[in-house]
Amino acid sequence: MEKRVTFRGWMLPLLLIAPQVVISAVFFFYPAGQAIWQSLFIPDPFGLSSQFVGMGNFEFLLGDKFYRAAFLTTAIFSILVTLCSMIPALFLAVLADRLIKGSGVYRTLLIWPYAVAPAVAGVLWLFMFNTRVGVISWYLGHLGYDWNHVLNGGEAMGLVVVASAWGRISYNFLFFFAALQAVPKSVIEAAAIDGAHFWRRFWTIVLPLLSPTTFFLLVVNIVYAFFETFGVIHTITGGGPQQSTTILVYKVFSDGFVGQDLGSSSAQSVILLFVVGLLTIIQFKYIEKRVHY
Amino acid sequence: MKTTLIGALAASATLLSTTAALAQTEVQFWHAFTGRLGELVTAQVADFNASQSDYTVVESHKGNYSETLNAGIAAFRASEQPHILMVFEVGTATMMAAGGAIKPVHEVMEESGASFDPDAYIGAVKGYYTSTDGQMLSLPFNSSTPVLWVNRDAMQAAGVDPDTDLSTWQNVGAVLEQLKAGGEECPLVTAWQSWIHLENFSAYHDVPFASQDNGFAGLDTELMLNGEAQVAHLTAMGEWAADGKFIYTGRRNEGGANFRAGDCALFTESSAGYAGISSEAEFDFDVRPLPYWEGVGNAPQNTIIGGASLWVMSGHDDAEYKGVGEFLSFLSSSDVQAAWHQNTGYLPITAEAGEATRMAGFYEENPGTDIAVIQMTAKEPTANSKGLRLGSFDQIRGIIDEELEAIWSGDKSAQEAMDSAKERGDALLRRFEAANG
Numbered sequence: 001m002e003k004r005v006t007f008r009g010w011m012l013p014l015l016l017i018a019p020q021v022v023i024s025a026v027f028f029f030y031p032a033g034q035a036i037w038q039s040l041f042i043p044d045p046f047g048l049s050s051q052f053v054g055m056g057n058f059e060f061l062l063g064d065k066f067y068r069a070a071f072l073t074t075a076i077f078s079i080l081v082t083l084c085s086m087i088p089a090l091f092l093a094v095l096a097d098r099l100i101k102g103s104g105v106y107r108t109l110l111i112w113p114y115a116v117a118p119a120v121a122g123v124l125w126l127f128m129f130n131t132r133v134g135v136i137s138w139y140l141g142h143l144g145y146d147w148n149h150v151l152n153g154g155e156a157m158g159l160v161v162v163a164s165a166w167g168r169i170s171y172n173f174l175f176f177f178a179a180l181q182a183v184p185k186s187v188i189e190a191a192a193i194d195g196a197h198f199w200r201r202f203w204t205i206v207l208p209l210l211s212p213t214t215f216f217l218l219v220v221n222i223v224y225a226f227f228e229t230f231g232v233i234h235t236i237t238g239g240g241p242q243q244s245t246t247i248l249v250y251k252v253f254s255d256g257f258v259g260q261d262l263g264s265s266s267a268q269s270v271i272l273l274f275v276v277g278l279l280t281i282i283q284f285k286y287i288e289k290r291v292h293y
Numbered sequence: 294m295k296t297t298l299i300g301a302l303a304a305s306a307t308l309l310s311t312t313a314a315l316a317q318t319e320v321q322f323w324h325a326f327t328g329r330l331g332e333l334v335t336a337q338v339a340d341f342n343a344s345q346s347d348y349t350v351v352e353s354h355k356g357n358y359s360e361t362l363n364a365g366i367a368a369f370r371a372s373e374q375p376h377i378l379m380v381f382e383v384g385t386a387t388m389m390a391a392g393g394a395i396k397p398v399h400e401v402m403e404e405s406g407a408s409f410d411p412d413a414y415i416g417a418v419k420g421y422y423t424s425t426d427g428q429m430l431s432l433p434f435n436s437s438t439p440v441l442w443v444n445r446d447a448m449q450a451a452g453v454d455p456d457t458d459l460s461t462w463q464n465v466g467a468v469l470e471q472l473k474a475g476g477e478e479c480p481l482v483t484a485w486q487s488w489i490h491l492e493n494f495s496a497y498h499d500v501p502f503a504s505q506d507n508g509f510a511g512l513d514t515e516l517m518l519n520g521e522a523q524v525a526h527l528t529a530m531g532e533w534a535a536d537g538k539f540i541y542t543g544r545r546n547e548g549g550a551n552f553r554a555g556d557c558a559l560f561t562e563s564s565a566g567y568a569g570i571s572s573e574a575e576f577d578f579d580v581r582p583l584p585y586w587e588g589v590g591n592a593p594q595n596t597i598i599g600g601a602s603l604w605v606m607s608g609h610d611d612a613e614y615k616g617v618g619e620f621l622s623f624l625s626s627s628d629v630q631a632a633w634h635q636n637t638g639y640l641p642i643t644a645e646a647g648e649a650t651r652m653a654g655f656y657e658e659n660p661g662t663d664i665a666v667i668q669m670t671a672k673e674p675t676a677n678s679k680g681l682r683l684g685s686f687d688q689i690r691g692i693i694d695e696e697l698e699a700i701w702s703g704d705k706s707a708q709e710a711m712d713s714a715k716e717r718g719d720a721l722l723r724r725f726e727a728a729n730g
Contacts, residue, residue: 042728045387046394047370051727060724066717131542132551150543151702238544239691241698257363259688260387261724 032273038266045260057267066243067251067268074247077161078225084165085221086214089172094202096173097180107177114170119231125163126236149237153244156237160245163236164229172217179213180206211291219283226276248272317349320616321375325361325601327354329568330435333636341623348616358601359687362387365606369394374606376617379434381601382421383686386508388604389430390684390729396605396614398621399429404611405618413625413643417595417669421680422602425509431602432621435639437565438596438665439489439583441465446576447558451475455579461587465559466529469538472558479557481539484546487693488599489561489583490530491518496597496678497583498522498590508682512726516683516718518693519711522589527700527707534701541701544694563599564665567638571659580661582668594678596668600639640665684725689718 007013039057043050061067096106116124128136129149137147149155183206191201207214230249233239239246239254246254248268256265326334331354338352355364358381365378380388388395402409411419411429422431445455448468452475458464465481472480483489495502500522505514533539540557542548552560553573560566561583570578585592603624605617623629630646633639635655641647647666650656656663674680683689696714699705705713 042724044391044728045366046391048391048393053727060720064720132556150547151541151698240544240695241702242695242704254688254691258359258691259685259721260366261685261688261721261728263728264724 035266035269035273038262039270042261042263045262050263053263057263058271061264061267061271066246069243070246070248070251073157073243073245074226074249077157077164077229077245077247078222080157080161081164081168081225081229082218082221084161085168086172086217088165089169090176090210090214092169093173093176093180094206096177110173111170113167114174116167117231118164118167118228119235121167122160122163122232122235125159125166125232129159149241151241153241156241156245160229160233160236164225164232168221168224172221175213175217176210179210183209208292215283215288215291218287219280222279222283223276226272248275317347318612318616320348320350320377320613320620322350322352322377322379322603322620323355323361323365323375324352324379325355325358325381326379330637333633337624337629337633340629341620344623345619348619350616350620358384365604369606369608372608374608376606376609376613377620378604378606379601380431380604382436382599382680383690385422385431385602385680386682386684386686386725389424389682390512390725394607395430396607397424397428397430398432398603398605401605401614401618402621405615407615407618407622409618409622409625413645415640415642415644415647415670417674417678418598418640418642420674421598431604432624433598433602433642434600434624435565435633435637436598436600436642437563437639438598438669439485439493439561440564440661440665440668441581441583442552442560442562442566442570443579443581444552444555444558444560444574444576445579447477447555448472451477451558453558455577459559459581459584462526462529462584463587465584466533468559469533473536473538477558478537479540479551481533481559481561482542482548482551482557483539483560484548484562484566485599486541486544486697487690490526490697491523491693492681493583493596494526495520495523496674496680497585497594498592499594499675499677500590501677502681503683506676507680508684509676509679512684512722512730514683514722516689516715516722518718519708519715522586524707524711525589526586527697527711531700531703531707535703539701541698564640564662565600565638567662568636580664582664591675593668593671595670595672595674597678597680598640598669635662638662638665640669683722684729685721689721692717692721 040052040054041050042053042057092110096103096110099106113121128134129147131137131148131150134147140147147155149159187205188201191205196204226247227249229247230253233245233247233250234253237245239250249272252265252268252272255261255268322338324334334352338350342349355361361378362380362384365374365380368374374394399411414429414433418433418436419429422433423429441459443455443459448455448457451472453468453471457468459468469480492502495518500520501507501517503514503516503518505511508514530539534541540551542551546562546566548557548560549562549566549569551557552562553570555574555576564580567580582593583596603621605614625643627643627645627649630641630643631649631653634641634646634650641650651663693714696705696710700707700710
């Protein structure tokens with residue numbers, strides 16, 4: 001039987017949720033509403049006049065093959081960033097969890113990159129892979145590989161994925177590590193007594209028990225890859241070469257703040273809002289069913 | 294050291310004058326300069342404030358060119374706009390189309406009664422910022438034009454005579470071949486590829502970059518950068534890229550680092566690269582005019598400018614506009630302009646300032662610094678070489694960059710890439726026309 005503590009009356013609960021409601025209204029509902037409204041117009045940059053075009057902005061965007069290509073780029077980029085940040089994080093967490101001595105030091109060191117802002121991380125990686133003075137591109141040159149992310153789209157994508165995933169590994173590590181610590185030792189010991197070796201215990205016991213954390217991180221990392229990697233892309237590639245690293249969010253920026261085309265930029269924000277909403281619904285509807293709490 | 298001191302003095306002078314004289318009319322001036330250029334702007338403002346007691350100009354740095362423009366636009370929407378806003382040349386069409394947001398400079402000058410002679414300004418500089426009926430809309434502030442920089446030591450090392458004639462691309466092509474054969478790993482590098490190899494290329498060969506006089510005659514303009522001359526040039530550049538004779542380093546001026554470090558032999562870059570190259574290069578260098586294709590179009594016509602101009606924003610008091618007029622008139626004065634030209638490598642905006650610089654013997658002491666001026670002013674600008682006035686042009690440049698990258702990597706032929714750039718750019722021009730028509 002579930003125990004519930006309930007409030008009497010409406011005033012106190014309303015008062016208690018009011019700060020959250022106000023914050024959401026000011027920083028989410030109002031701007032989102034503005035974006036939806038503006039997406040129906042083609043305004044001039046100074047706001048002196050604007051022309052109602054209805055769905056015109058959406059038609060323009062969906063008819064643009066470069067915009068459609070940005071969807072594919074975003075999908076590839078998000079999947080790669082999510083995988084590249086979650087798998088190493090899990091691996092490191094499992095290793096750190098097995099440490100008996102000095103785990104605190106490892107933990108601290110592994111968390112550090114999270115403190116680096118995306119734009120700074122971008123510049124750091126750019127320096128290492130700079131085609132002229134980069135340490136890594138210099139070594140690659142000695143090995144006979146001519147690194148040039150300025151012209152090679154695949155290399156540019158790889159670089160922005162690594163730079164975006166790098167700081168994220170720390171964040172994911174933290175959650176995986178905490179979740180691993182919460183796995184009951186008795187279950188693992190019982191399995192060990194039954195003769196299950198480490199990997200078998202990992203696959204059949206630990207991983208399923210980690211599933212709520214993994215699911216949470218999946219959602220959070222995809223949202224991260226969609227929205228927060230702007231700084232990395234802006235500093236490393238600026239969306240190039242050609243359009244190989246132009247993800248949807250970068251296009252919102254370049255159309256809105258470079259092109260001063262606020263109508264198209266708003267319409268893109270609205271599309272993005274729906275895409276991420278849809279993704280989250282899908283994740284909760286289908287993937288969450290496989291999660292054991 | 295000396296410049297930092299002047300900068301610091303100037304900054305403190307500005308502070309003092311703003312606090313000391315609240316009764317003075319204040320004029321807000323937003324610009325995009327940092328570092329050495331920022332110090333020079335601060336000094337100019339301080340000199341103006343010290344020269345009279347009615348007005349105080351307050352300068353503030355608002356980020357790079359794009360950020361400054363965005364700051365101005367956002368401020369206008371919030372009715373907090375500055376009096377004077379620095380806008381880079383590609384933002385010109387955006388500002389011009391915003392009739393209600395700006396006050397044309399010729400109007401400000403007439404009403405303020407400050408001394409103003411439109412004919413004193415150099416035609417090729419002024420032309421970019423004047424309306425079709427010849428009225429000056431914004432005041433040219435910093436203008437430069439592309440030239441060819443030569444690393445004489447690198448030429449010598451590869452066994453090429455550093456005095457070889459490099460005035461035509463035909464000659465440059467032959468020299469690139471020799472440099473490559475002589476073991477030079479980076480024969481040619483460029484900055485600002487669209488500005489130099491398409492926009493200036495078109496003006497220099499007197500072929501259109503866009504219809505309607507490059508957008509000067511109307512918003513219903515279409516790109517014409519897929520013309521025969523442009524495609525032929527880009528095809529040659531693409532072949533040089535494939536042969537390792539032209540090294541692509543990025544969309545902006547990344548190549549400058551390679552050239553200044555002595556890694557590259559030839560470098561197409563703005564004349565304003567002078568300050569950086571002369572202070573960092575540890576090799577013997579030359580400035581040459583931008584090369585042209587012998588026999589293509591009417592080359593050499595004249596090159597066009599890049600840089601920024603000062604726009605006066607609407608919605609302020611007449612008394613304040615009077616101060617704006619005084620300040621702009623001060624900036625255009627011969628002494629201020631001559632000092633600016635000599636310190637920065639930017640072009641002088643008045644013929645008089647150029648003459649004063651020549652008289653002072655600056656060009657003899659710093660050979661090559663007048664090449665940009667000559668290249669701009671040798672011929673009267675035509676409809677194709679007056680400048681460009683295209684909406685959403687910052688973004689169109691982005692599209693051109695993408696398409697050029699496709700040529701350099703060999704993914705597309707020059708014709709395919711430019712056809713695609715035209716198609717994509719025209720779509721943006723139509724949207725701009727819809728928003729501002």
